[in-house]
Amino acid sequence: MSLNESSPAAPSGPRLPTLPALLAVALIGSVTWAFGLWIGPELVPGPKVPERAFIDHEAEIDPLRTVLALSVSDGVSERRPLPAVDRTVKMGRGDTLMELLLRAGINRRDAYNAIEAMRKLHNPRDLMPGMPVTLAYQALADVPNPPLSFRGFRFKPSVEKTVTVSRSWDNRFEGSLSKTQLIHSQAKAKGVINSSVYVDAVKAGVPVNVVVEMIRAFSFEVDFQREIHPGDGFEVFYDRLMTPDGHLAKTGDVIFGALILKGKRYALYHHRMKDGTEDYFNGKGESVRKALMRTPIDGARLSSRFGRRRHPILGYNKMHKGIDFAAPRGTRIMAAGNGVVVAAGRNGGYGLYVRIRHNTTYATAYAHMRAIAKGIRRGHRVRQGQTIGYVGSTGRSTGPHLHYEVLRNNRQVNPLGLKLPTGRTLKGAELKRFLAAKTEIDGAFARLTD
Numbered sequence: 001m002s003l004n005e006s007s008p009a010a011p012s013g014p015r016l017p018t019l020p021a022l023l024a025v026a027l028i029g030s031v032t033w034a035f036g037l038w039i040g041p042e043l044v045p046g047p048k049v050p051e052r053a054f055i056d057h058e059a060e061i062d063p064l065r066t067v068l069a070l071s072v073s074d075g076v077s078e079r080r081p082l083p084a085v086d087r088t089v090k091m092g093r094g095d096t097l098m099e100l101l102l103r104a105g106i107n108r109r110d111a112y113n114a115i116e117a118m119r120k121l122h123n124p125r126d127l128m129p130g131m132p133v134t135l136a137y138q139a140l141a142d143v144p145n146p147p148l149s150f151r152g153f154r155f156k157p158s159v160e161k162t163v164t165v166s167r168s169w170d171n172r173f174e175g176s177l178s179k180t181q182l183i184h185s186q187a188k189a190k191g192v193i194n195s196s197v198y199v200d201a202v203k204a205g206v207p208v209n210v211v212v213e214m215i216r217a218f219s220f221e222v223d224f225q226r227e228i229h230p231g232d233g234f235e236v237f238y239d240r241l242m243t244p245d246g247h248l249a250k251t252g253d254v255i256f257g258a259l260i261l262k263g264k265r266y267a268l269y270h271h272r273m274k275d276g277t278e279d280y281f282n283g284k285g286e287s288v289r290k291a292l293m294r295t296p297i298d299g300a301r302l303s304s305r306f307g308r309r310r311h312p313i314l315g316y317n318k319m320h321k322g323i324d325f326a327a328p329r330g331t332r333i334m335a336a337g338n339g340v341v342v343a344a345g346r347n348g349g350y351g352l353y354v355r356i357r358h359n360t361t362y363a364t365a366y367a368h369m370r371a372i373a374k375g376i377r378r379g380h381r382v383r384q385g386q387t388i389g390y391v392g393s394t395g396r397s398t399g400p401h402l403h404y405e406v407l408r409n410n411r412q413v414n415p416l417g418l419k420l421p422t423g424r425t426l427k428g429a430e431l432k433r434f435l436a437a438k439t440e441i442d443g444a445f446a447r448l449t450d
């Protein structure tokens with residue numbers, strides 16, 4: 001999710017007038033009341049410019065819309081300021097900022113100088129496709145469709161930062177970086193599960209990365225196919241950073257999460273130990289982390305078990321050496337455990353296939369993917385819960401599903417029958433610290449209104 005999406009788009013208003021325009025204003029002297037209103041609130045640079053103004057329409061703005069009605073005093077017609085004009089364009093895929101500026105009709109020297117002015121503040125290569133860049137112009141004449149002079153550009157590399165490059169009165173480009181102070185707060189959400197934890201928590205307004213983290217924490221303990229039923233519930237309590245105008249900038253740790261399954265409540269608490277390591281523990285201080293997840297996918301339905309069955313395509317009885325999860329095409333597939341990718345690519349009837357070696361004994365394999373996730377290549381390390389690919393129907397497959405195998409000493413075993421080693425249990429002083437933190441978390445969660 002792009003965090004910028006939390007700010008709704010809004011049309012942009014008039015922009016910061018450039019210095020020559022201001023000098024002209026000063027020379028004119030008597031500024032009418034209406035003109036003062038126009039220029040007043042826009043004079044302050046930096047955070048005062050509303051953030052939402054940066055995500056605006058791509059269409060060309062009619063410069064005349066920003067011009068105020070001609071004001072007349074003592075019968076002498078006064079010069080009105082030439083309007084500032086903004087145009088927002090988006091970075092294309094594989095685009096450079098240079099190409100974007102040249103395409104917008106800015107001459108090569110100005111484009112070069114403007115980019116050089118920002119280099120110290122932000123790497124020009126580090127602009128994501130789709131990122132809006134606002135180009136600032138000054139009209140050169142007070143006529144319809146006036147000729148425009150390029151005054152600079154600005155963009156937001158993150159929710160709290162704005163990089164602005166503007167041309168000074170002596171024609172040099174200068175860069176500036178403004179930062180919004182983010183406010184730390186906590187948020188909670190609870191709801192009923194109708195389709196899946198993922199779908200219903202996102203619907204309840206929980207940020208996607210918080211939901212993913214929570215599912216990851218619970219996936220050791222809970223079999224997401226068999227144990228979650230419509231009507232079950234979830235609760236989540238997490239850290240976040242907000243912009244001063246109330247938009248979500250970043251999310252932090254999941255402090256606490258709970259699943260209410262058939263009326264029974266399973267709660268997990270995030271705990272950072274004295275030695276700096278962190279993990280999720282149940283209320284008794286037992287880590288729920290296991291070497292391998294039972295279910296490397298959320299929102300799926302177990303559609304075929306391990307064992308002998310009639311093969312849907314080949315038509316004869318054949319040993320099914322994994323388990324199948326039916327899921328919508330594109331559903332993300334997680335690495336079941338930490339490990340090293342030992343295969344990633346086409347593999348005959350398996351279609352697009354990934355295999356991960358977790359230790360000397362265990363490996364897992366994932367087949368029929370629509371696509372393998374970016375960065376998943378032979379020899380690369382993966383973390384438990386990391387996205388490795390997406391559900392598809394490649395290879396010998398009758399419909400979108402994940403075929404999942406667990407291999408022990410290179411032989412497929414039944415993932416559902418695995419006796420997995422459990423993680424650590426807190427003891428002594430560490431358990432005391434944990435229980436004190438847990439009491440505080442429970443209190444804070446209860447006090448916070450939904």
Ligand SMILES: [Zn+2]
Nearest residue numbers: 322323324403
């Ligand atoms: Zn299968």
